Amino acid sequence: MKLSNDFSGALRTFAYFMASGTHYMLEDIDYLSLYGEEPGAIEIAFAIFANNIEMDDYGQVINFTYAQKRATDYIRTYCDPSFEMSPPLEEWEDALYGPPNT
Numbered sequence: 701m702k703l704s705n706d707f708s709g710a711l712r713t714f715a716y717f718m719a720s721g722t723h724y725m726l727e728d729i730d731y732l733s734l735y736g737e738e739p740g741a742i743e744i745a746f747a748i749f750a751n752n753i754e755m756d757d758y759g760q761v762i763n764f765t766y767a768q769k770r771a772t773d774y775i776r777t778y779c780d781p782s783f784e785m786s787p788p789l790e791e792w793e794d795a796l797y798g799p800p801n802t
Contacts (some may be wrong), residue, residue: 703759704755704759705759706759706760706761707753707759713764714749714767714771715746718742718745718746723772725768725769725773725776726776729775729776729779729780730779731778734779738778741774744774744796745772745775746771747793748770748771748789748794749767749771751792751795752767752771752793754767774789
């Protein structure tokens with residue numbers, strides 16, 4: 701099964717705005733240095749995004765904004781310890797899965 705174009709667009713859009721430092725949900729957070737200095741934080745943000753995103757039976761993404769919000773709230777918490785995610789992350793949200801064997 702191939703992922704939908706809608707999912708591909710959602711992932712590309714999230715990746716672009718995260719990598720460019722222009723994600724609108726992180727306007728007041730300087731997070732670009734995490735890419736070189738603490739890449740694990742970025743890895744977890746992408747895991748949160750991927751673990752939260754949902755698609756309908758036709759492959760259309762149904763919660764793009766929510767998946768981004770969970771991921772960017774994690775980055776905000778990482779950069780600003782006084783910020784509290786609501787609701788707090790659940791274990792499944794930041795689970796890291798290994799690469800495929802192929």
